[in-house]
Amino acid sequence: MVRIKLMSQTLLRAELSCLVTGFTKIDKSLPRIWMESTETLNELLSEENRNLLQEIRLNSPESIQEVSDAMDIPEEQLMQRLQLLSNFRLLRFEGENGMLRPVVDDWWAQVTLA
Numbered sequence: 001m002v003r004i005k006l007m008s009q010t011l012l013r014a015e016l017s018c019l020v021t022g023f024t025k026i027d028k029s030l031p032r033i034w035m036e037s038t039e040t041l042n043e044l045l046s047e048e049n050r051n052l053l054q055e056i057r058l059n060s061p062e063s064i065q066e067v068s069d070a071m072d073i074p075e076e077q078l079m080q081r082l083q084l085l086s087n088f089r090l091l092r093f094e095g096e097n098g099m100l101r102p103v104v105d106d107w108w109a110q111v112t113l114a
Contacts, residue, residue, distance in 0.1 A: 002090065005031035005112045006038060031112065033088050041111070044088060052081060053090060057104040064100060 018024040035041050061067045068075045082102050085091045093100045
């Protein structure tokens with residue numbers, strides 16, 4: 001499960017400060033994604049990105065090129081989207097010798113508003 005927390009920048013800074021100083025302990029129940037607005041969340045989990053994640057999860061492609069061909073998305077544009085999703089830990093890359101393949105584990109999101 002991916003935990004997402006939406007909060008104002010002021011509250012976000014306060015919460016992160018508590019984590020850094022050790023006042024709040026880091027554990028698996030903490031959100032993996034912290035955002036300031038629902039607009040940002042909507043962009044991240046757009047219909048296109050959800051379809052992309054589903055395609056990768058269901059078909060387990062062996063390469064980024066395979067995803068590009070299946071979804072009819074130019075490879076450069078696809079790489080940008082995959083990198084964004086990877087930055088938010090919604091997918092990961094596996095591979096060696098320069099051959100990367102995107103991997104999406106089964107997941108669902110839990111959004112918390114603060």
